[in-house]
Amino acid sequence: MYRYDAYDQKLVDERVAQFRDQMRRHLAGELSDDEFRPVRLQNGLYIQRHAPMFRVSIPYGHLASRQLRKLAELARTYDKGYVHFTTRQNVQFNWSPLEVIPEMCAELAKVEMHSIQTSGNCIRNFTSDPFAGVAGDELIDPRPWAEILRQWATFHPEFAYLPRKFKIAVNGAQEDRAVIQVHDIGLDLKKNEAGEIGFRILVGGGLGRTPIIGREIESFIPWQHIITYCEAILRVYNRYGRRDNSFKARIKILVSALGIDEFRWQVREEWAHVKDGPNTLTVEEVHRVADFFEDPAYEALPADDVGYHHHIAEDLAFASWVKRNVRAHKKPGYASVVLSLKKPGVPPGDITSEQLELVADWADRFSFGEARVTHEQNLVFADVKKSELHTLWQLARKAGLATPNIGLLTDIICCPGGDFCSLANAKSIPIAAAIQERFDDLDYLHDIGDIEINISGCMNACGHHHVGHIGILGVDKNGEEWYQVTIGGSQGNHAAIGKVIGPSFARAEMPDVISELIETYIEERHEDELFIDTVRRIGLDPFKTRVYADRQPHRKVANV
Amino acid sequence: MSKVIKNGRIVNDDWQILTVAEGEEAETLDVPAGRVIVPLATWLARREELAARGDVGVWFASHEGPEALADDIGRIAVIAVNFPKFVDGRGYSTAALLRTRYGYTGQLIAFGEVLRDQFKYLTRCGFDTLQPREGRYTDTQLDAAVASLADFTEPYQASVLHPQPLFRRVARAGVKA
Incomplete structure (x- = not known):
């Protein structure tokens, strides 16, 4: 997965220092509630019913084991010992006191995590396919593109005070598992006839008060231009999106009001000016980021594992879990596993510190130290050997994380x-x-x-x-x-x-x-x-x- | 005379921003002598007269765009952009366009609900002068705000202040580093 370089780390550290000072000024009465609101929201901090709610970003749902352990530690130290995974692949704390949030940010920064732009009228976390890199139907790995765009959107000075929140999802597989059709911008990676990579771009989808399926604004924009094209969309939206009524402020309302053809015309007008400018992506940068998402060191394994089939035949409960919670993998002998966070009686998406630590241990032991969050609020181990599935299942079952209900009615x-x-x-x-x-x-x-x-x-x-x-x-x-x-x-x-x-x-x-x-x-x-x-x-x-x-x-x- | 932050320093600024009071029309606004900034509508109605003075600036309301001034950029003494509410972010695009598309190199003032926690984004979009409401900040707070302009050192994206994005400005470490 992506690792911070010195520049990524510095930006996050600088943000922590800035937010510490903002919190200090707020508590000292220098920053009114109104003025503090956008500041705290762009750091993921809501004022909630019982206590503040603090939302932490998980870019495209990827978590390393050390990050899982940090979430567990923070939940234990500053919260009630559990966290909640959301439909945008983020994670939320529900009970942390206001004044400790900067400290939590500082702790998160130590493991390359942050809460930047997880709320507010700005570009939010980028979501993607939880099976990216391992799904058999994948055309192009969406993660490097999501990371490149994440960096572009982070602290974008022009788009921090948009009319309303702005959500972007990236898909690179035949089957869309990132719900791109209901995002403000939905990006669908594809290749043209010449085999070049680019994006089909949807715009103006969204749920909320006025649910609308996104419209296609472009059928193919070459990869070099994805940032400038997104910038053109954002600029048109920032200038002309409605600001008089927050219920009418999402980009979908602007797209509907103008019609997709007129909106496309305006975006292309804007794009003509910024296309080929400095934000045009370079091969070097794409390669630099893509290198982080190379396949892990898979072993050469036979497609079938005898022991695994033996366990399925012998153990009905295991077979039932395999049927629902185990997915095919592109590599022979491997599978992807969904850990259900939908155990009846437990709020969907909730997980305790103890469970998080177990998941971190299993990630290290079975899946190259990584886990992923799905927008269905479950967790995924992308790369588990079939021969180890039974062992993993036994451990997960003991921890209450093996409910065999993925995709079933109780997977709510x-x-x-x-x-x-x-x-x-x-x-x-x-x-x-x-x-x-x-x-x-x-x-x-x-x-x-x-x-x-x-x-x-x-x-x-x-x-x-x-x-x-x-x-x-x-x-x-x-x-x-x-x-x-x-x-x-x-x-x-x-x-x-x-x-x-x-x-x-x-x-x-x-x-x-x-x-x-x-x-x-x-x-x-x-x-x-x-x-x-x-x-x-x-x-x-x-x-x-x-x-x-x-x-x-x-x-x-x-x-x- | 209001205290403003100009190019990272606290200075007194004597530009007077004219607004249209109730019962007045922008087109017939009384424009006094001296360094004044008039509403866009006033400028558009009387551009030859005002341009000839050489000491008249223009300000944009948040819904107004720089397209209207495309032909006048070279003869405007100063441009200002109003932020009626701090959550109204249209002025950031106005500034970016003035700087990157219309070639405006003169003084660019952000005024109205201009808060210190937005100073960095404002300057990155091309504002060189930040004018919070009169009395909004104490001198100490303004000093701290000026210092906070240095809070972030190397932003990711291209902007007016950093015309090249990070991936073109520096050699970044890859996975093998």
Whole structure:
């Protein structure tokens, strides 16, 4: 993975010193709450319901074992002994006191980590494919490009006070695992007919209050020009994006208002001036960064491991975990492993210090010292020998990190919601817990198969509810928590925004509602059809009819 | 006379920024003698008269862009950009464009809600003069703010202050280093 050179390290160290001084001035009353807000947000610090929330950047989701240990140590020293991984491959602390945050930044800097631009109206963390470098369908490794762009965006002086936040994702595989279609800029690496590397560029996608799938602004921009092209997009947005209404301030609103053709014309006008300028990338710089992402020292192994197959045949629980949590790898004899952070009863994405330290140990022992965070809020070991999977599984199981539910109904994406977040309208974790509790029969879960349930506690859509096969959105009605349900959303190459099935539900109803949606699917499905396929084929009506059939009488009262 | 930071030093600046009061029109604004900075609309309405004086500057509101002055750049004494709110970041692009596209080399003032924690970004975008609201900072605080301009030494990207990005300015260590 990428390692800091003296320049990277110095920038991060200088940021720590700057933030220390800003915090000191804030605590001394020299920096008002209003003036401190953008300063603290661009250091990942929110003021939350119970305590500050501190968000740390994990560029494109990559973590080294020493970084995992540092997170564990910080959670133990300054928090309540656990952290939360987010849908943007970042990590959050929920209980750290305000005044210790600069100290935490200083500790993070020691392991090449930071919280720069993890919030605020600036360019946020770059997200990418958690299986980058190891997936069989990868065309071009997205990580060097994400790192190059991360550096370009870090402390960009012109784009620190944009109309609204700005999120960029990079994909380099046939199947998009970075949800690029719902990002402000989605970058899709590809090769042209001449075999040259470049980017298909999407713009104006996003979730939140106005969910929109990104539009293609360019079908191919050669790699040398990716920074100048992004700069042109950002400059047009910075100048002309709306600033009068924060709900209308994302770039998607500007793109929709102008139309993609007019927006493209404006960007190209701007780009004509900056193209071929100093920000044009050099072969040397791309090689320098790409070298950090060379394959680790894989052993030459046979494709199949006898012991591994023996364990699968002998041990049903192991086989079930392999089926859901182990993925094919490009190298013979290796596999990628997903450690589930969706154990029923544990808030999705949460992990304790002890578990983090175990994960760090296993990373060192089994996967070249690295782990990755997925936007589904699980952890990945990219490079595990098949012969060691059974050992790893036994250890993970003991630590509560081997729930065999990846991609199944209980692998719920969920924001922290009203339990923590001051933006939330409603709680989300208890909904996830109630659904997980309802669906506790593993055979039934396997029978239902792949399905994605995404829960957000408010419009801001941190839980990506719009792109869940079943999406659940917390809404506030006269001070009460209600839940709106959408179905038919999806991520990936066929990303789609889910449709609302009807009036919202009380919290207590939610497990029943999900059960009824699933029962409808089971009854209606064709052979080999997943939930999302059935929804696409038969539409919303059969689901609606079933869910609302018994609910009409009290709906009138409930839906004020 | 307001205290400003100009080229990294605290100085008194005697430029007077004219604003349009209620009941006035920018086009017919009374422009007194002396070093004054007029709104863009005033300049555009009376550019020959004002340009002939040689001591008149122009200021941009945050929604106004430098395109409007493309032909006048050489005959404007000073340009200023208003930051009505510190979160309104349009002025950063205005400055960058003035410097990199329109060839403006004269004094460039950021005024309004100009906060010391933004000074570094402002100067990197090409502002050489930072004018916080009168009385906003004590002398001690201004001294500290000037010192903070040196907080960051080697930024990654190209900007007005560093026309080349880091990867072109220095030889960076690779994985084999």
